[in-house]
Amino acid sequence: RSARYVGAGQPHKRRRTxxxxxxxxxxxxxxxxxxxxxxxxxxxxxxxxxxVLEADLPNYKSKILRILCTVARLLPEKLTVYTTLVGxxxxxxxxxxxxxVEAMIRQLKECLKVNMYNEAVYLVRFLSDLVNCHVIAAPxxxxxxxxxxxxxxxxxxxxxxxxxxxxxxxxxLPWVGKELYExxxxxxxxxxxxxxxxxxxxxKIHVPMLQVWTADKPHPQxxxxxxxxxxxxxxxxxxxxxxxxxxxxxxxxxxxxxALQHNLPPFTSPPHTEDSVxxxxxVIFRMFDYTDDPEGPVMxxxxxxxxxxxxxxxxxxxxxxxxxxxxxxxxxxSYPGNNKIPLNYHIVEVIFAELFQLPSPPHIEVMYTxxxxxxxxxxxxxxxxxLAQATEMLYMRLDTMNTTCIxxxxxxxxxxxxxxxxRWSWEDxxxxxxxxxxKPKPKFxxxxxxxxxxxxxxxxxxxxxxxxxxxxxxxxxxxxxxxxDESNRSLPGYTVALCLTIAIKNKASNDEIxxxxxxxxxxxxxxxxxxxxxxxxxxxxxxxxxxxxxxxKSFSHSFSALAKFHEVFKTLAESDEGKLHVLRVVYEVxxxxxxxxxxxxxxxxxxxxxxxxAVANWIFSSELAHDFTRFYIxxxxxxxxxxxxxxxxxxxxxxxxxxxxxARQHKRxxxxxxxxxxxxxxxxxxxxxxxxxxxxxxxxxxxxxxxKNLFLVIFQRFIMLLxxxxxxCETGGIDVFTPWYKSCIERLQQIFLQHHQIIQQYMVTLExxxxxxxxxxxxxxxxxxxxxxxx
Amino acid sequence: xxxxxxxxxMCSGGTLSILRSDSYADLSQYRDQHFRGxxxxxxxxxxxxxxxxxxxxxxxxxxxxxxxxxxxxxxVKKIIMGxxxxxxxxxGFCFVEYYAxxxxxxxxxxxxxxxxxxxxxxxxxxxxxxxxxxxxxxxSGGQVRDEYRQDYDAGRGGYGKTVQxx
Numbered sequence: 043r044s045a046r047y048v049g050a051g052q053p054h055k056r057r058r059t060x061x062x063x064x065x066x067x068x069x070x071x072x073x074x075x076x077x078x079x080x081x082x083x084x085x086x087x088x089x090x091x092x093x094v095l096e097a098d099l100p101n102y103k104s105k106i107l108r109i110l111c112t113v114a115r116l117l118p119e120k121l122t123v124y125t126t127l128v129g130x131x132x133x134x135x136x137x138x139x140x141x142x143v144e145a146m147i148r149q150l151k152e153c154l155k156v157n158m159y160n161e162a163v164y165l166v167r168f169l170s171d172l173v174n175c176h177v178i179a180a181p182x183x184x185x186x187x188x189x190x191x192x193x194x195x196x197x198x199x200x201x202x203x204x205x206x207x208x209x210x211x212x213x214x215l216p217w218v219g220k221e222l223y224e225x226x227x228x229x230x231x232x233x234x235x236x237x238x239x240x241x242x243x244x245x246k247i248h249v250p251m252l253q254v255w256t257a258d259k260p261h262p263q264x265x266x267x268x269x270x271x272x273x274x275x276x277x278x279x280x281x282x283x284x285x286x287x288x289x290x291x292x293x294x295x296x297x298x299x300x301a302l303q304h305n306l307p308p309f310t311s312p313p314h315t316e317d318s319v320x321x322x323x324x325v326i327f328r329m330f331d332y333t334d335d336p337e338g339p340v341m342x343x344x345x346x347x348x349x350x351x352x353x354x355x356x357x358x359x360x361x362x363x364x365x366x367x368x369x370x371x372x373x374x375x376s377y378p379g380n381n382k383i384p385l386n387y388h389i390v391e392v393i394f395a396e397l398f399q400l401p402s403p404p405h406i407e408v409m410y411t412x413x414x415x416x417x418x419x420x421x422x423x424x425x426x427x428x429l430a431q432a433t434e435m436l437y438m439r440l441d442t443m444n445t446t447c448i449x450x451x452x453x454x455x456x457x458x459x460x461x462x463x464x465r466w467s468w469e470d471x472x473x474x475x476x477x478x479x480x481k482p483k484p485k486f487x488x489x490x491x492x493x494x495x496x497x498x499x500x501x502x503x504x505x506x507x508x509x510x511x512x513x514x515x516x517x518x519x520x521x522x523x524x525x526x527d528e529s530n531r532s533l534p535g536y537t538v539a540l541c542l543t544i545a546i547k548n549k550a551s552n553d554e555i556x557x558x559x560x561x562x563x564x565x566x567x568x569x570x571x572x573x574x575x576x577x578x579x580x581x582x583x584x585x586x587x588x589x590x591x592x593x594x595k596s597f598s599h600s601f602s603a604l605a606k607f608h609e610v611f612k613t614l615a616e617s618d619e620g621k622l623h624v625l626r627v628v629y630e631v632x633x634x635x636x637x638x639x640x641x642x643x644x645x646x647x648x649x650x651x652x653x654x655x656a657v658a659n660w661i662f663s664s665e666l667a668h669d670f671t672r673f674y675i676x677x678x679x680x681x682x683x684x685x686x687x688x689x690x691x692x693x694x695x696x697x698x699x700x701x702x703x704x705a706r707q708h709k710r711x712x713x714x715x716x717x718x719x720x721x722x723x724x725x726x727x728x729x730x731x732x733x734x735x736x737x738x739x740x741x742x743x744x745x746x747x748x749x750k751n752l753f754l755v756i757f758q759r760f761i762m763l764l765x766x767x768x769x770x771c772e773t774g775g776i777d778v779f780t781p782w783y784k785s786c787i788e789r790l791q792q793i794f795l796q797h798h799q800i801i802q803q804y805m806v807t808l809e810x811x812x813x814x815x816x817x818x819x820x821x822x823x824x825x826x827x828x829x830x831x832x833x
Numbered sequence: 834x835x836x837x838x839x840x841x842x843m844c845s846g847g848t849l850s851i852l853r854s855d856s857y858a859d860l861s862q863y864r865d866q867h868f869r870g871x872x873x874x875x876x877x878x879x880x881x882x883x884x885x886x887x888x889x890x891x892x893x894x895x896x897x898x899x900x901x902x903x904x905x906x907x908x909v910k911k912i913i914m915g916x917x918x919x920x921x922x923x924x925g926f927c928f929v930e931y932y933a934x935x936x937x938x939x940x941x942x943x944x945x946x947x948x949x950x951x952x953x954x955x956x957x958x959x960x961x962x963x964x965x966x967x968x969x970x971x972x973s974g975g976q977v978r979d980e981y982r983q984d985y986d987a988g989r990g991g992y993g994k995t996v997q998x999x
Binding site: 116 | 849850851852854855856857858895896897898900901902905906908912914939942943944947948949950951
C-alpha cells in the first residue's frame, strides 16, 4: 500500500491518480505525526509507516529522504522514533539506508558551514543512534568521533570550536555509549582519556559571567562540559546502563540485526574560518534536587545521565513548539516517564533555566510567562504549587543572584501575578522589611510592586500588600510641577511659566513660544548671543516643566505635546548640554513615574530631540545617582542601545538595497536598450543611484561611529564610577563588595553580554583605550571574562 | 549574506508546513465589514500589518497599562484608545501599533488570551488605523457587543445598552 490510499476515503470516491502534492503532504503528515497519541502501539505504527514509505520509495524517494533529514534536525525529542523508522527502512531497502546516511552527512556539513551548531548536534546524535538500529557500523561511528576529538589538537583555533566537537561527541554517548564501548572499548577508552585531558586544560575564565548565582550552595552551577563529563563518567561506571531513553528499536531487534550496516564516509571537520561563529559556553542551571519533592518519584541526580537526557528533551520540546503555547505545554506534560520522574519539577526547572540563561534566553521572555500559565491551566492541582515553591526558593537566594537574572525574575513574577489577581502570601516575605532597602530582597519586592502597579494602578497595589509593606510600595505616579503653587512665585521663570501655560492652552504656535521664552534670562553669564538660542538651562526648565505638566494626562497627550513643539525642543536642545538638561528636567517632573520617563526618553530619541550619547551621559550623571540601581534606569539604557543598533542596521539595509538597485540598473543597460523605459525613468526620479549610494555610505559610517561612541561613553563612565568606589573602599579600609557595587559590576557585565555581537567589533579599541592593564583588576576581570566567551 | 540565506532556508523547516505551525499569529476568521477595498486587499494588509486590535478591555484600563503589557513583545509605536462615539470616553477596545511585524506576532502568540486588569483580552490583526475607526459602532455610541449583551459586566458599564433601556 502506498500513501495515496492512506485515509483516502470511500473506494467509490477514490480518484484514479492523486495529485503528487497531495501525496507529498500526506507523506509529511504521516512522518511528522508518527509517535503521537494513537490507538495503536508505537511499534505497530512504525511498522505500518515503514511499509507505506517502502512502497512509495520508487516515486517519492528524494521527498522522503528530505522529510526524514528534516525531522532528524528539527524534532530531536523524537530521535529514537525516527532512527527506528530509518532502521526498518534500511532493513527493507539497503540502498535507501545508504542514501539516507549520505544525505545526513551532507546536511551535517551544510549546518556546520552556516554556523547552525545546535542543529548539527542533533544530526550527530541521530547518526550515533543509527548504530543502535544497525544502519551504521559502530567502528565507523567511533572513527567519526575520533575525528571530532582530534579537533582539540588543532592550533590557533578558538576554544569554543573544540568545545563544540567535544560536546557533539559526549552528548551522543547516552544514546550510543554502550554499543560503541562493546564493539570498540580500547578506542573509546582512548577517546575518553583524550577528552579528560582536554577538559582539564581548557580555560574557564568565562564561567562567573554566565552563572545565575554567585554561590555554590545548595546547587553548584557547573560549566556545561564539566557537568556532561561527570555524567558520562558516571554512565561509564554504571557500565553504560542507561534506562531512561525510550528505544523503540529494541522491539525490532530480530529484524534490525539482519540488516546490513553502512560505513560512514571519512569525516573531515570543516576548518575554522573568519566567519565561523560557535555556540557560546553555558552554565547548567539547577534549582531542584530529590529533597524538593519528598512525596513523589525521585529526581535523578545532577550527575546522572538521566538528568541530562530529560533536560535535553524538554529543551528540545520548547524549541520545537515555542510558537504554539498550548501544544508546547501539552507536549511537555506528556513527556514519557511521568510516574518515574517528578516531571513538573523538571519542567519548571528547564523553563527557569531558559528564562535566566545568560547572555540571553533562547526565546522572548514573555513566552515563558505565558507557557507557565498554560501549564498551570493544564495541571491546576499540581503545577501552581511547584511554581510557588520555585518562586520561594528564588526569593530565598536573591542575595547571590545575578542582577540581570533578578530583572527577569521581577518581570516574570509581576506579569504572572497580574494574571492571578496579584494573589501572593506577601507576609511570608516580611523578613525583607527589616533589611536595608538597597539589599536584594527588599529591592526585589519594591521593583515587583512597581511593575505590578504598571499593570494595574496605584491603589490596587496598596490594597494587595499588608500594611507593613507600605515602605516598599511604589510612589503614586504623579507629576511634580515646580511652578504649580503660588508659593513658588519667587522662583526665577515663574511668570514666564504662567505666560507659557496660557499661551499653550490657547493653541500657541512654536514662534509664539519662542518669543515668550526670549524674556527668560540666562543664568550662564558668558552668553552674548542676541538670539538667546544657545544653552539656557532656565529656558529649558520653564518650557519643559510647563509643557509636560500640561500634557501630563496620558502618554498620548505627552507625545502630542512633543510633536507639536518639536521645533522648540530641537532648538533648546541643540547643544549637548541642552540635551542633557532636557533629560534632567524630564526626570525632575516625572521622577514618581518611571514608566513615563522611559516613554518620553524613547520618543525624544526617535524624534531626535536628544541623542543616544546624551541619554547615556544622563544616566551616569550625579543627579541620577540615587536611582542608579533601579531597574527602570537600565531598561532605558538598554532600550537606547537597541535603538542605536536598529538604526545602524536599517541604514545598512538601505545601502544594500540601493546597491542592488544599481546592479539591476547596470544589468538592464547591458541588455536591450529599447525596453524598460519606465524603470529607467523611475530611477532618474530618485536621483543618480551612484550619488545615493555615496550618501548612504556616509550615513552608514556616521551611524557606526555614533554607535561605537555610545559604547565607549558607557564603558568609560562605568570605569570612572567603579574606580571611584574601589579607591574609596581601599583608602577607607571598607569592604568593596557592597550591594551597590555588586549591582554596578553586574550591570557592566550586562552591557557586554546583551550586546556582545556589536561589542566584538570594538575589541581592539577597548583593549587599547579603556580596559588596559592599569585598570583595577576587579574591573579588568569583567573584560577578560567577556573576551573568554568566544576565545 | 549567502550564509544567511542558506541558514534561513534550513531554519524554515523546509517545506514541512506541520513543523511551521503558528496558529496564534495566523489571520482569524473576522473581517472588518467597514473596510473600504477588496477582500484581497484587506487580507494583503492584514498579512503585513503591525497593528493589532485589542478587545474586551475594561472601560477603566489606561493607555499606560496597555503600553506596559504590550511592550513585553517589543517596542510599541502607538496606542489609540477606542472611544464611545457620543461620550468620547474609553469604551473597551484599542489599537496597538508596533514598529516591527515580528513584535506584533509575538503579541498575538503570548499576550492574546491573557489577562489585563483581570480580564482575558483578545487581540486580532488590524488592516491599519484610519481616522474614525477609534469609535464604537454600536447605536448608543459604544461597541456593538455592549448593545445587546444580557450579562452584568462592571468593567463595561454594567448591563448591555438594550437591557439598560428596559
